[in-house]
Amino acid sequence: MGFKLGFKCSVSALIAVIIALATFSSFSHANPHIEDELVEIKDELGEVFSSSIPDDYYQRMNLKDCHARFHARPVNEYRMAMFEGVSLNGTEFPHLAVVGHRGPPGDVQWKCTGSLISKRFVLTAASCVSDGNVELLVVKMGDVNSAIKSDDKFAQEFGASNVTVHPSYNTRYQYNDLALVELDKDVVLSAGVCPACIWSSAHYPFNWYEVAGVDMTAAAASKSDSIKVKLSSVESSKCESDLLKSGSLPYGTRHDQFCAASANSCNQNLGGPIQIPLFTYQHVAPFLVGVKSFGESCDEVYQRIAPHVGWIETVVGESLTQTDCVNKYKQCFEPAQMDDETEAVDPYFSRVYLHWDDPKTDNLCGGTLVDYNIVLTSAHCTFNSRGESPTKVSIVNHQAGITEIERHPDFKQGSLYNDVALIRLDKYVRIAKWIAPVCLPYVEALEGHDTTPETFSCRVPKDGFNDKLQIYIPSKSRCSSNDTVYDEEYMARFPEGLGKRLSCFGTEYRLVPGLGEIDAGGPLLSRDETIIFGVNAYATDCGSFKPLITTDVAPLIPWIEKFVLRKQKK
Numbered sequence: 212m213g214f215k216l217g218f219k220c221s222v223s224a225l226i227a228v229i230i231a232l233a234t235f236s237s238f239s240h241a242n243p244h245i246e247d248e249l250v251e252i253k254d255e256l257g258e259v260f261s262s263s264i265p266d267d268y269y270q271r272m273n274l275k276d277c278h279a280r281f282h283a284r285p286v287n288e289y290r291m292a293m294f295e296g297v298s299l300n301g302t303e304f305p306h307l308a309v310v311g312h313r314g315p316p317g318d319v320q321w322k323c324t325g326s327l328i329s330k331r332f333v334l335t336a337a338s339c340v341s342d343g344n345v346e347l348l349v350v351k352m353g354d355v356n357s358a359i360k361s362d363d364k365f366a367q368e369f370g371a372s373n374v375t376v377h378p379s380y381n382t383r384y385q386y387n388d389l390a391l392v393e394l395d396k397d398v399v400l401s402a403g404v405c406p407a408c409i410w411s412s413a414h415y416p417f418n419w420y421e422v423a424g425v426d427m428t429a430a431a432a433s434k435s436d437s438i439k440v441k442l443s444s445v446e447s448s449k450c451e452s453d454l455l456k457s458g459s460l461p462y463g464t465r466h467d468q469f470c471a472a473s474a475n476s477c478n479q480n481l482g483g484p485i486q487i488p489l490f491t492y493q494h495v496a497p498f499l500v501g502v503k504s505f506g507e508s509c510d511e512v513y514q515r516i517a518p519h520v521g522w523i524e525t526v527v528g529e530s531l532t533q534t535d536c537v538n539k540y541k542q543c544f545e546p547a548q549m550d551d552e553t554e555a556v557d558p559y560f561s562r563v564y565l566h567w568d569d570p571k572t573d574n575l576c577g578g579t580l581v582d583y584n585i586v587l588t589s590a591h592c593t594f595n596s597r598g599e600s601p602t603k604v605s606i607v608n609h610q611a612g613i614t615e616i617e618r619h620p621d622f623k624q625g626s627l628y629n630d631v632a633l634i635r636l637d638k639y640v641r642i643a644k645w646i647a648p649v650c651l652p653y654v655e656a657l658e659g660h661d662t663t664p665e666t667f668s669c670r671v672p673k674d675g676f677n678d679k680l681q682i683y684i685p686s687k688s689r690c691s692s693n694d695t696v697y698d699e700e701y702m703a704r705f706p707e708g709l710g711k712r713l714s715c716f717g718t719e720y721r722l723v724p725g726l727g728e729i730d731a732g733g734p735l736l737s738r739d740e741t742i743i744f745g746v747n748a749y750a751t752d753c754g755s756f757k758p759l760i761t762t763d764v765a766p767l768i769p770w771i772e773k774f775v776l777r778k779q780k781k
Contacts, residue, residue, distance in 0.1 A: 259609035259646060260638035265583050268639075273772055274582065277650035281642055282559065282741055303545060304423045305365075306407035306497060308333045309351045310392065310482065312344060319349050323482035324425055326499055327352060327406045330397040332527045335482030336502050336514065337380040337390040345374050350394060353403040365403025370395040375526045377519065385459040386468075388504040388514045391526050405543035407497040408536035410487065411520050412724065416756040418444045420471055420487060420500060424480045442485065442511075445470040459505060460512070467518040469501065471511060481505065485513050489723045492671050492682075494544035496537055496723060534725040558740035559647040562668065562681065562733065563604040565634075567595050576732040577668060577681060578604065579743055580648040582775045583639040584611070587764070588732035589746055590618040590632040604636060606646065611638040617774055619767070627704050627748050629712070631762050633774045649736065649743040652765045657742065666740060667716070667761070668733025669753035671726060681730055683740065686716040690758050698757065704749055705760070714745055714761050718754035727753035735761045 310333070311321035325335030333350055340348065353365030372395045379387040398404050420442045464470065471485060483503040488495045501513030516523070524531050537544075561580045565588065567573055572595040578588030586604060593600050593616050603610045615635035622629040640646060666683040695701035695708075695715060709715060716735070728751075735745035745761030753759075764771075 257641070257643070259606050259641060259643075260611045260636075261641050262638055265639055268583065271776060274651055274775060275653050275655050277648070277653075278741065281647040281650070284559075284644065304484075304497070305353070305401075305403050305405040305543065305545075306499075307352070307423060307425075307484065308335075309425055310335055310339060311349045311351070312347045313349055321425070324480040324484075324503075325350070325392065325482045326484040326502070327398065327404070328409065328499070328523070328531065329406055329527050329529060330400070331394050333392040333394065334499070334502060334516070334523065335390055335392060336388045336504055337376045338382070338385070338388055338504070339482045340374050340390050340392060341376050341380070341382060345371050348374070348392065350392060352398065353401070365401050367398055367404055369398070377522065384461065385504050385512065386462075386465060387519075389502060389516070389519055389523075391523065400540070400543045402543060402545070406536070406540050407484065407486065407499050408489075408533055408540075408723075409516050409520060409523070409531050410498045410500045411517050411531070411533060413517055414756075415500060417487060420444075420485045422483060422485050422503075424483050440473055442471040442473050445472050464512065467515045468504070469513055469515055471513060487721065489721045491537060491541065491544070491723055491726060494541060494546060496541075496544045498533070498723075532725075533723055537723050537726070559649075560606070560645055561647065561649045561740075563606055565592055565601040565732070566603045566605060566610070567599060568602050572597060572599065574601075574731065575670075576601075577730050578634060578732050579734040579746075580640055581651060581743065581771065582648050583642075584636040585648075585771075585775050586634040586636065587734075587743065587746060587771065588632055588634060589748070589762075590622040590630045591624070591627075592732040593618060593632045593634070594624070601634075604634070606640075611636040611640075613637070619770065627760075628707070628710075629762070630748055631746050631767060633771065635774075649734065649741055651768050651771060652742055652744055653768070665736065665738035667718075667735045667745075667754075667759060668730035668747060670728050670730050671722065671753070681733070683736065684718065684720060684753065686718055686735070686754075686759065687720075688717050690715040690717050695758055695760070700751075700757070701749075701760075709760065712763050712766055713748060714763055716754065716759045716761065718759060720753065720755050722752050722755045724752055724756070727755065729753060729759070735759075 306327040308325045308327055309321055310323045310325050311319045314320050323335055323339035325333040325339070328334050348371035350369045350371065351366070352369075353367045354363050371392050373393040375391045375393070377387040377389040380389070381387075422440050422442055481503055484497075484499050485501045485503065486497045486499050489498050490496070499516055501515050504512045504514045520531060563578050563580060563586055565574065565576045565578060574592055574595055576588060576592030578586040578592070581587045595601075600616055601613060603612050605611075613634055614637045616632060617635075618632040619629040622631070640648065665685050667686055668681060669684050670681050695705065705713070714735075729747050729749065731747060733747045734743045735747065736743055743764050745763055748760040748762050750759040751757055
């Protein structure tokens with residue numbers, strides 16, 4: 212059995228603030244939605260491309276019959292998607308450590324909490340462990356919730372071989388309130404004992420956090436439930452007036468400190484973690500943002516970790532970058548389950564890869580079939596590092612050659628404005644159960660369809676950080692140019708603003724930084740994935756923390772029609 216997790220608040224209030232940990236599912240779809248699922252039914256696909264010219268190919272005057280021509284099987288069912296789910300087990304905080312001091316034989320005075328950040332080190336507040344009694348320290352992990360027995364098997368207990376307090380910490384004040392406890396042996400990694408990663412960016416894009424804590428007075432109790440609480444950011448000026456009375460912050464809160472609070476819970480343990488859950492393709496990973504330093508009146512002060520990562524890495528002796536951490540400890544991160552979001556069931560697949568004669572120069576760009584033998588992509592995807600154009604496209608290793616590339620007439624190389632191109636193939640896609648072109652956003656095409664741009668193409672690694680997998684994920688909401696105009700990164704790429712041909716979307720899916728990347732040349736599609744609204748222009752981390760920018764397709768319809776319907780020699 213373990214310790215009682217909890218805070219000072221009523222049961223009804225506590226229930227109101229308990230939140231479900233957002234998760235990212237490894238659910239395997241029965242039918243194609245992502246590229247590796249097409250591989251699973253490769254034998255069913257047969258020949259994807261044909262040299263035969265489709266019937267009435269040259270009689271069309273426009274592309275408005277797209278749905279009738281290509282989508283005989285309607286896509287009107289939706290299921291729970293891969294993001295935003297409910298935690299599956301009681302080990303959501305496997306990095307949570309309880310730190311105490313040995314007293315009389317058999318007695319331990321549990322004092323603080325901390326966070327495991329490697330197999331050997333626990334990060335906590337300096338004010339918890341600065342008394343110098345290293346030989347008396349005890350750290351317990353794994354079984355910290357006495358309300359359940361399922362985590363008893365994860366229990367591990369350690370002594371301390373060393374304590375390193377931040378070199379600028381002064382016991383008179385609450386600045387630089389960080390310390391590293393070196394355990395007397397490595398932990399055994401498991402679902403119940405696993406290091407957390409560190410949010411190392413100076414920019415934190417959210418206004419909420421998660422915390423958990425331990426009731427130190429109830430070590431023998433067994434009536435509590437495993438909980439976590441959602442805290443909101445608090446302006447420093449709003450909490451400083453109370454905190455300054457203690458004399459611990461004579462200079463107010465500094466750049467490496469922040470305040471957070473919940474109206475229903477107070478007194479998280481000193482040294483405890485405040486964090487954000489981030490996603491990989493198959494797991495949810497806890498990322499530490501701060502360490503609880505002190506607080507009064509439910510306004511709690513946290514020591515921000517990001518400015519001190521260099522010092523922490525020096526002490527720990529290993530890289531703690533976000534990508535290194537996830538790759539190193541992914542095997543013990545919590546699995547994910549799907550909930551809340553929806554995606555189309557058995558959608559048509561319309562995406563292609565672009566290829567060059569020399570595979571080493573491939574740009575890892577995609578494109579979208581908008582007719583039998585026409586692909587819409589980004590103009591910058593039609594050059595490799597040598598300035599050469601792609602020579603073929605593929606769907607599940609089925610290839611078609613490229614006979615013509617037309618970049619938008621207003622495109623300028625190096626610019627993200629008018630960054631679109633059309634590609635003509637030497638073969639025609641065979642319209643089948645799983646593969647078909649998408650439709651342009653004609654008014655007629657939108658009738659009877661969800662007109663909200665819903666899914667966009669992103670690339671994430673299925674395992675590790677290599678061999679990234681293309682996948683469609685929902686966009687959360689449309690944003691405005693105001694969301695980018697004051698951002699230096701976006702202003703550098705869009706110095707003239709977004710204008711009338713670019714759109715802005717938010718995703719807010721919190722992928723681990725450095726894990727995902729925008730699918731260059733990929734589409735922004737309707738919910739049923741049969742209508743293309745945009746072509747990916749720019750985003751970092753699949754739009755997880757900053758907006759996704761797409762080039763609108765609707766204004767391009769006349770240009771696309773002219774290219775598609777241009778008469779070719781039979």
